[in-house]
Every structure is written in C-alpha cells, then in structure tokens.
Amino acid sequence: MTTAPTKPARSLTRAPDSGQAPARRKLRNSKQLLAIWLFLVPAAVLGLYFKFIPMVEGIRLSFFKVQPFLGDVFVGLDNYVSVLTDSRFMEALGHTVVLGVTQTLGALVVGFALALLLEGQARSLWILRTTIFLPVVTALAVVGEIWRILYFPTADGPLNSILGWLGLGPMQFLNGTDTALWSIAVVGIWSGAPYNMVIILAGLTGVDRSLYESAGVDGASIWQRLRYITLPALRPSLIIVLTLAAIRSLRSFTEVYVLTGGGPAGSTEVWMTRMYSLGFQRNDIGVASAAAVLLLVVTLLLTVGTQLLGKRKAAR
Amino acid sequence: MDSKLKSRSRAALALSIASAALLTGCGSGSSAPAAKDDGQPIEVWARAGTDAATSYSALFKEFTAKTGVQVNFQGVPDLDQQLQTRAASKKLPDIVINDSAALGNYTSQGYLQKIDKSSVAGNDAIPDSLWKETQGLDGSTYGVPFSRQTMVTLIRKDWREKLGLPVPKTQEDLAKLAAAFATQDPDGNGQADTYGMTVPGSTERGYFGWWASSYLWQDGGAYLKDDGNGKYSASASGAQAGVTWIKQQFCTPGNTQPGALTAATSAATPFFQTGKTGIILTGPYNFSSFDASLGKDKYEVIETPKGSKDNTVLAEGENIYVTATNGKKDQTKQVIDFLVSPDGQKAGMTAGKQPIVRVPVNSGVDAAAVYNDPRWTVVQDALKNSSKSFPSAINFVPIKQAAAEALNKIASDCAADNIASGLKDLDTAINNELTSQNAKS
Numbered sequence: 001m002t003t004a005p006t007k008p009a010r011s012l013t014r015a016p017d018s019g020q021a022p023a024r025r026k027l028r029n030s031k032q033l034l035a036i037w038l039f040l041v042p043a044a045v046l047g048l049y050f051k052f053i054p055m056v057e058g059i060r061l062s063f064f065k066v067q068p069f070l071g072d073v074f075v076g077l078d079n080y081v082s083v084l085t086d087s088r089f090m091e092a093l094g095h096t097v098v099l100g101v102t103q104t105l106g107a108l109v110v111g112f113a114l115a116l117l118l119e120g121q122a123r124s125l126w127i128l129r130t131t132i133f134l135p136v137v138t139a140l141a142v143v144g145e146i147w148r149i150l151y152f153p154t155a156d157g158p159l160n161s162i163l164g165w166l167g168l169g170p171m172q173f174l175n176g177t178d179t180a181l182w183s184i185a186v187v188g189i190w191s192g193a194p195y196n197m198v199i200i201l202a203g204l205t206g207v208d209r210s211l212y213e214s215a216g217v218d219g220a221s222i223w224q225r226l227r228y229i230t231l232p233a234l235r236p237s238l239i240i241v242l243t244l245a246a247i248r249s250l251r252s253f254t255e256v257y258v259l260t261g262g263g264p265a266g267s268t269e270v271w272m273t274r275m276y277s278l279g280f281q282r283n284d285i286g287v288a289s290a291a292a293v294l295l296l297v298v299t300l301l302l303t304v305g306t307q308l309l310g311k312r313k314a315a316r
Numbered sequence: 317m318d319s320k321l322k323s324r325s326r327a328a329l330a331l332s333i334a335s336a337a338l339l340t341g342c343g344s345g346s347s348a349p350a351a352k353d354d355g356q357p358i359e360v361w362a363r364a365g366t367d368a369a370t371s372y373s374a375l376f377k378e379f380t381a382k383t384g385v386q387v388n389f390q391g392v393p394d395l396d397q398q399l400q401t402r403a404a405s406k407k408l409p410d411i412v413i414n415d416s417a418a419l420g421n422y423t424s425q426g427y428l429q430k431i432d433k434s435s436v437a438g439n440d441a442i443p444d445s446l447w448k449e450t451q452g453l454d455g456s457t458y459g460v461p462f463s464r465q466t467m468v469t470l471i472r473k474d475w476r477e478k479l480g481l482p483v484p485k486t487q488e489d490l491a492k493l494a495a496a497f498a499t500q501d502p503d504g505n506g507q508a509d510t511y512g513m514t515v516p517g518s519t520e521r522g523y524f525g526w527w528a529s530s531y532l533w534q535d536g537g538a539y540l541k542d543d544g545n546g547k548y549s550a551s552a553s554g555a556q557a558g559v560t561w562i563k564q565q566f567c568t569p570g571n572t573q574p575g576a577l578t579a580a581t582s583a584a585t586p587f588f589q590t591g592k593t594g595i596i597l598t599g600p601y602n603f604s605s606f607d608a609s610l611g612k613d614k615y616e617v618i619e620t621p622k623g624s625k626d627n628t629v630l631a632e633g634e635n636i637y638v639t640a641t642n643g644k645k646d647q648t649k650q651v652i653d654f655l656v657s658p659d660g661q662k663a664g665m666t667a668g669k670q671p672i673v674r675v676p677v678n679s680g681v682d683a684a685a686v687y688n689d690p691r692w693t694v695v696q697d698a699l700k701n702s703s704k705s706f707p708s709a710i711n712f713v714p715i716k717q718a719a720a721e722a723l724n725k726i727a728s729d730c731a732a733d734n735i736a737s738g739l740k741d742l743d744t745a746i747n748n749e750l751t752s753q754n755a756k757s
Contacts, residue, residue, distance in 0.1 A: 069403035069640070070426040148583075154574045156509060175575050177728050261520035264577040265725040280397065281521060282714050283421065 055296075062289035072286075079290035089291065091266065092274040099185055099256075099270060100249035106189035107245055108238070111196025116230075118197070119204050133198065135191040144258030147187045148174065151259075174260050177267040184268055187255050192248065196241045203237030204230070239310035246306070247299050271295060349406040351429070353643035357386035358651060361399075362413035362634075364391035364672070371668025372413075378663050379654050385647050396421075403427065408639040411651060416449055416635045419459055420711040423452040424753070429638045430456045437653040441678045450635055453546035453709045453755060459635035460652050463664065465600055465674035466698040467530055467629045468691075472594035473616040475502035475510075484621045487534065487561055490595065491571065497594040498570025513565060514596040516584040517576040517724060524727075525719030530597060530630045532558035533704055534623025539719050540746055546709055547757035550746035552719070552739045557624055559726060559735050567730035577728055599632070600674055600695045617691040620698060631703035633677075662686055675699050710755045718745040 062079055064072035083089050118129050135143060150158045151173035160170040173183045211229050220228070231238075253272035256262065262269035262277070271291065279288030362372055369391025376387040392398050395414055402408050408427060422428050433439050433447060442461055450459040469490075476483070476493065479500050484490040494512025496502070503510055516523040525539070532538060537555025540548045565571045573579070573587040581598075588596040589609045596602075606615060620627040636652055654660040661681045664673030675683045675696050684693040706712045722742035726734050750756035 067425055068400050069406070069408070148575075152574060154509075156507070157574075174578055180578075260578045261518045261580060263517075263519050263724050263728075265728040266519070266721060267728075277717070281717065283396070283400070283425075285400075 058289050059293055061286055062293045064286050066285035066289075075286065079286045080294070082287055083291045083294060088266070088269070089271070089274055092269045092271050095181060095268060096250060096252075096270040096272075099181060099188070099252060100246060102182070102185040103188035103192060103249045103252070104242065104245040106185065107192035107196050108241060110189055110193035111241065112200055114193060114197040115200035115204060119201060129197075129201075133194045136195045138191075140191065140254040141258050143187065143191055144255050147183075148259055151183055174268075175264060177265050180260055180264060180268045184256055184259055187259065188249070188252060191255075192245060196245065199237050199241050200234060203234045207233040235310070235313065239306060243303055243306045246302055250295065250299055250302070349641060351641050351643040357388045358411065358644050358647040359388045359390070359409040360411045360413065360651065361390050361392050361395060361409040362672075363393065363395035363415070365393050366391070367668070367670040368672050371664070371670055371672045374667035375655075375660070375663050375672065378667065379651065379660070383650050383654065385650050387651065399427070406641070408641045410639060410642040410644055411648060412637045412639060413462060413634055414637065416459070416461070416633045416708050417706055417712050419450065419452065419635065419637070419708040420753075421713065422637060423458055423709075424711060427637070427639055428452075428458045429640055429642060430458060431460060431638060433457050435649065436460055436656065438657055438678065441658075441680050442656060443677075443679060446633075446677055449633075449705060449708050451709060455546070459637045460656060461677040462634045462636050462655055463673040463675065464631060464633035464677055464699055466631045466695055466703045467597050467620075468600055468617050468695055468698065469620050470588070470596050470598065470602075470606070470615050471618055472497070472502070472591075472610075472614060474614050475594045476616075478502055478504070483616075483618055486621050487531070487623045490621045491561070491565060491568075494565065494571040494595055495568060502594060503591060508570075509592065511573045511587065511593045512571040512595055513573070514584050514588045514593040514598075515565070515572045515576045516579055516581045517566070517572070517727065518578050518580045518583075519717070519720040519724050520580045522713065522716030522720040523580050524723045525716040526630070527597060528558070528562055528719070528723055529706070530620070530628065531562055531623065533628040533630075534558065534620075534625060535561065536623070536625040539715060539742075540707070540750070542707060543757035546755060548707065548710065548750055548755050549757050550743040550750070552722070552742040552746060553736070555739060556735055559723065559739060561623070562723065563727050563730070563735060566727040577724060597629075600692065601670070603689075603691065604670060617694045619694060620702070626702060627698075628702050628704050629698055631699055631705040633674075633705075634672075710750070710753050714749045715746055718742060718749060721745075 061072070063074060063076060065075050065078075066072050114132060118125050118132070152158065152160065153170065153172050153175045154160065155164055155170040157170070157173075159173070163169070163171060172179050174180050207230060212225060215225050215229060251272055252270060253276065256268055256270050256273050257276070260268045262273045272295075275288050275291045275295075278284045278291070360372075360376070362368070364372055369389075372389055372391055376389050380386060390409070395412070396418070399408065399412070403425065412422075412427075419428075431450075436442075439447075446461040446464065447457065450457050450461060452458045471483070471493070475497060479496050479502055481493055481496055482489070484493050491512075497510055497512045499508075501508065501510065516527055518524060529539065532555045535555070535558035537558045538551050539555070541551040542548055566576065573584065573593050576584065585596070585598070585602070587593040588598075589606065591610065600617075603617075620629050636655060638648055638652075642648055655664070656678055658678055658680045661673050661676040661678045665671045665676065665681075665683070665686050671687075675692070676686075683696045684690060706716070719742060722738050722745070726738040747756060
C-alpha cells in the first residue's frame with residue numbers, strides 16, 4: 001500500500017525546504033499537535049468523566065465496604081468471595097448464560113434469514129427493512145411493556161388467543177417458572193435480530209455475484225451455495241455480530257427488569273438484575289461493584305476470545 | 317511518530333488527566349463530618365412525587381408565614397439514591413422526612429442525630445407506641461413520628477351486592493368472595509374477564525413480603541420475633557397457616573389477577589382501578605385515585621376480615637429525621653414543633669392535592685373529622701386497635717426482600733408441598749441477615 005495519495009501536502013512541502021528550516025517545521029508540527037489535542041480535549045474529558053473515572057471508581061469500590069457517609073472500609077477480596085459463594089448469583093449466572101446463548105444464536109439465525117430474504121434494491125424492500133428495524137430503535141422499556149401485554153397469561157391475552165385458534169391451551173408465559181426465561185429470550189431475539197440483519201446485509205453486498213453464477217453453472221444447490229459461498233464470505237460480519245450480541249446478552253437487564261423483575265421464583269434472575277437489587281435496593285454497593293467487575297472481566301475475555309478465534313480462522 | 321512527538325503527546329495526555337482530576341476534586345475522608353450551620357435556609361427533603369411535593373410546599377409556606385423561618389424544600393422520588401450522593405459529598409440535607417422503616421438503614425449508615433424526645437413541643441400528644449418505633453438498636457430516639465396509616469381492604473361494593481354476598485368477616489369469606497368475583501361475572505359483560513384479588517406478588521422491592529405480612533399476622537405468624545434489647549430471631553416457620561391461605565389464593569384460578577407473581581404495585585393496582593378485580597389490600601393513599609377512576613360509590617372500605625387469630629394489618633408511616641450534618645438547632649426545633657402540632661398535622665392533611673399526613677400522630681387531631689370522610693375512621697380504628705409495623709431499628713428491607721423471594725417460590729409451584737421447607741429456608745435467610753446486621757439474638 002502506498003501513502004502518497006493520502007498525504008499530498010506533506011510530500012509537496014517537504015522537497016523545497018528540506019535543508020533550510022527544521023525549526024519552522026518543528027513549530028508547525030507542535031502547532032498542529034496542539035490543535036489536534038485541543039479538538040480531542042472535549043471528547044477526552046467527557047470520556048474520562050463518564051467512562052473511565054466511574055470505571056476505576058467501580059473497581060476501587062469493589063474492594064471496600066461502601067459507606068459514603070461514615071467512610072469506606074477496605075475489605076480486600078471479601079466482596080468477590082461473597083459474590084462467588086452466593087447461590088443466588090450462581091443461579092443468576094446460569095440464567096444469564098442460557099438467556100445469552102439462546103438470544104445470541106436466535107438473533108443470529110433470525111437476522112441471517114431476514115437478511116437473505118430482504119437483500120436487494122427495490123423500494124418495497126427498503127420500506128420493509130425499515131419496518132423490521134423499528135424494534136431496535138424503540139426504547140426497550142416500552143418494548144417490555146408491550147410484550148407484557150402480548151404475553152397476558154389468560155385465554156383472552158393477545159398471544160394466547162392466537163394459540164387458542166390453533167387449539168393450544170393458554171400458556172403461562174412470563175408467569176410460569178419454566179416458560180418465563182424462554183419468553184424473555186423471544187423478546188430479546190425479536191428486538192436484537194433486525195440489528196444483526198443490517199450488519200449481515202452490509203456483508204452480503206460484498207459477496208462476489210459471479211461466484212453464485214459459476215456455482216449455479218456447476219450445478220450447486222441453494223444450500224451448497226449458502227454453505228460454501230455466502231457463509232465464508234460473511235465471516236467478518238458474523239464475528240462482529242456474535243461479539244456484539246454476546247456482550248449485549250450478558251448485560252441484558254431492561255427486558256428482564258420490565259417483564260418479570262427476576263420472578264417468578266427467581267427463575268429469570270440474571271447477573272445484572274441481581275447486581276441491581278444488591279446495589280440499589282439493598283445499598284450493598286461494594287458487593288454489587290465486585291459483581292460488575294467480574295462481568296467486565298468476562299466480557300473482556302469473551303471479546304478478545306472471539307476476535308482471536310476469528311483471526312485464526314481467517315488466517316487459515 | 318518520532319520519539320519527541322510521542323513524549324509530547326504523553327505529556328499532553330498527563331496534563332489533561334491531571335486537570336480533569338483537579339476539576340473532580342476527589343477527596344474521600346474516612347470519618348463522619350461534623351454538623352455545621354452554613355447560614356442558608358434549612359434544607360428539608362421528603363420522599364414525594366409531584367402531588368405530594370405540592371402538598372409539602374404548601375405546608376412549608378404556611379410554616380414560613382407563621383414563623384418567618386425560610387425553608388428550602390425538595391420533594392425527591394428516589395430519596396435513598398439521592399441521599400447516597402449527598403452522603404458522598406458529606407453534606408446531607410438538614411431534615412429528611414421518609415418511611416419509618418428507613419430508620420434502621422439510616423442509623424447504620426451514620427446519617428442521623430439523636431433526638432431528645434422531651435425537647436419536642438407537645439411530645440406527650442404523640443402516643444408512646446409511636447415514639448417506640450423511632451428507637452434505634454441502642455435504645456436512643458432517632459426520629460419524630462409525622463404520619464401513620466394502615467393497610468385497608470377495599471371491595472367492589474356494586475359487584476358484591478349484585479351477587480348478593482355479605483361483607484366478608486373472615487379470611488374464608490374473603491377467599492369465597494374472590495372466587496365468586498372470578499366465576500360469577502360480577503360486571504355482567506358475559507365474559508370471564510374478572511378476577512378476585514389484586515396482589516403485587518413480585519419480588520421487586522420485596523412487594524410480596526410487604527403485602528403478605530398482614531395475612532401472616534392474622535393467622536398468628538410473623539417473619540421474625542423481637543427478643544428485646546435490639547435483638548431478633550426468625551420465626552417464619554410458625555407462619556404456615558397464613559402462607560397456606562396465601563398459596564391457596566394463588567393456586568385457585570381467578571382468585572388473584574393473572575400475572576400476579578411478577579406484578580409490582582404499578583402493574584397490579586390498575587386491575588382494581590379498571591374494574592378487573594374486586595378486592596385489594598392497599599394503603600389509604602389510593603382513595604383519591606380510586607375515587608377518580610372508579611367512583612366513590614363503587615367500592616367500600618371494610619374492617620379487615622379476621623384470620624384464625626385476629627385482624628391485624630400492617631401499619632406504616634413517615635418520620636422526621638434530623639441528619640448528622642444539621643447544625644441549625646433552632647430552625648430544626650421550629651420545623652419539628654410545627655409539623656407535629658395540631659395545626660401542622662391538619663395542614664398536612666388538607667394542604668395540596670394529596671394528604672401527606674394520612675392519619676395524624678398527634679392524638680389531638682381526628683382524621684375522620686378533618687377529612688369529613690368515614691372511610692378514614694376505618695383506618696384510624698385499625699391503627700389504634702389492630703395494627704402492627706415492621707421493626708424499624710433494623711434494616712428491614714433485606715428481610716422483606718427475602719420474604720418476598722421465599723413466598724414467590726412457594727406460590728409459584730402449586731403442585732408441590734413446599735410450604736414447610738420454603739419457610740425453613742426463609743428462616744435461614746432471615747437469621748443470616750440478622751447476624752450480618754448484628755441484631756441476631
């Protein structure tokens with residue numbers, strides 16, 4: 001790759017004053033640097049205040065018994081021990097993983113299917129894509145309330161009356177201990193799939209059309225074309241989708257909080273709702289921070305892991 | 317990049333971090349700060365939504381007109397979170413008006429000053445039983461009672477009369493009435509879309525534990541036992557009768573509203589409000605909204621039906637707390653004296669849209685007379701004769717939460733015989749919590 005076309009100004013000015021004035025160049029350089037930093041400062045300060053200071057503070061608090069008024073007491077790793085030995089947290093971890101895997105895979109499959117169906121330039125497709133994308137831009141709290149109505153657990157509830165036409169009995173949905181988690185997963189898939197669709201659509205435009213044609217000439221079936229052309233070409237997009245979805249699912253909070261509040265019988269309690277109730281309902285900020293730090297570490301490992309996996313596969 | 321450039325950018329980065337840190341001024345001392353008078357008007361915070369906040373403002377306007385003392389009042393819906401923020405900056409508002417149940421939490425955080433009961437003008441007009449609820453684990457007084465109330469049972473009168481059923485006198489009657497509301501189409505629309513009771517059965521904020529406590533007491537049970545000297549022990553195992561009755565309501569289709577196990581009050585109450593359920597156990601603060609949505613003539617406030625023991629209901633209320641950083645002694649005394657005086661209590665009941673004093677703590681004021689509403693007689697009588705409150709010296713929130721979680725688990729599995737085992741688990745959870753609060757006997 002050559003740098004010449006992107007930096008014409010520099011290569012033009014360099015030639016004439018090469019012997020004459022390194023001092024002036026230095027001055028210009030430092031001026032340029034100052035300008036760069038001045039432009040960066042607002043964003044940097046905002047990031048510092050709203051991202052990095054709170055993050056560092058959160059890590060600090062995780063080692064303390066937090067009493068804002070009396071002064072915090074250092075407790076070492078006690079908070080981490082109480083998170084890791086708390087059976088409720090372990091149950092929540094199980095639910096989080098189940099919910100995360102279901103939502104991630106579900107949203108991936110549905111998003112992929114949607115992308116294949118809706119790829120194209122026609123105006124009607126454009127409108128359809130926009131419509132399908134709507135759940136992503138709707139506030140999750142609103143989505144939750146709407147689904148709460150749809151899931152109304154009596155025979156005259158909207159979803160149950162549809163099931164009734166098919167001769168299926170009224171389901172408990174959010175109110176049953178063995179259906180609640182899956183009902184939440186469906187909401188997650190419904191609101192997450194369109195986002196994946198957009199990323200995969202972008203990936204699809206990069207697939208070389210002629211490959212399909214030659215495969216068609218060679219007599220490949222639709223499934224074979226999908227398996228040997230589309231999927232390999234989509235690997236980068238799929239990795240992005242997977243990483244984003246995995247992180248999002250680990251952090252899922254709003255939908256659970258709005259739909260069930262962790263109930264019934266704790267069957268939908270996830271890592272974030274447990275953290276929230278410890279931190280803000282029981283005022284146990286130290287333990288909640290420890291849980292948050294653990295979540296950060298897991299997320300970090302997951303992200304790096306997926307990236308490495310993707311790179312290795314791509315290199316092969 | 318050459319090395320000079322690199323080092324320069326590093327310097328710039330360090331500089332911007334340093335300047336940011338300077339702006340933050342992060343300082344964290346380790347001991348509680350002392351009380352100080354900053355010469356500003358006395359700052360009063362209360363947990364209040366928009367309506368209640370208007371009432372408080374009107375109340376303090378009256379106070380200022382009377383005494384000339386300026387008050388800086390803030391109605392804060394998420395009071396406890398905001399207090400934490402202020403605690404971190406070591407400057408709490410001077411006076412906080414909040415739930416009597418907050419006392420245990422506040423004292424453990426060091427937020428409060430002790431109060432000399434005898435220094436409150438008219439302290440003998442406040443019943444001793446209420447003063448007792450303001451004692452911390454060490455036996456000192458940490459708050460002044462301001463308002464009290466009990467839960468009340470509301471019934472759809474028109475439905476009950478249409479079905480020709482009597483006013484329920486016992487828990488059995490109540491269950492029967494609930495079943496009748498669910499099965500006999502009391503609203504006459506030809507559809508099976510009505511239910512018995514409105515229940516906030518969610519574990520969120522411990523709602524289930526809060527709602528269930530009255531029924532447990534009525535059957536002789538309780539979450540915990542007061543062993544005296546600020547020590548408690550769990551006693552949920554003895555509450556099987558009450559829990560059995562509660563489980564029956566959840567496991568008889570229609571006796572509770574659909575989705576009750578995941579409904580907080582915000583999701584549950586509309587069922588009564590929109591005519592989908594006919595029974596609700598709630599606080600008298602809902603009278604005004606039910607009057608507006610249902611109509612005053614459509615529902616009745618009944619004397620709470622009896623369990624196997626009595627008809628105890630949960631009593632709650634608000635206290636006035638003086639914070640540790642309050643250095644305005646005179647103004648504080650004036651505010652407190654006014655708020656608990658007959659005038660102040662009356663003003664709290666009538667100023668603004670929503671009463672902030674529900675049942676007055678001052679025995680010289682009669683709620684039913686001030687409101688001119690016999691429904692308040694029910695509340696006042698219940699408060700006097702058959703009410704109980706959660707212990708306020710300890711932090712009860714985690715215990716309520718544990719109770720909600722245990723009950724939610726018990727009620728969600730109708731096929732299982734899980735009452736005894738579930739309550740035993742609850743005992744363990746409560747005892748652990750008490751131990752961690754240093755209040756286990």
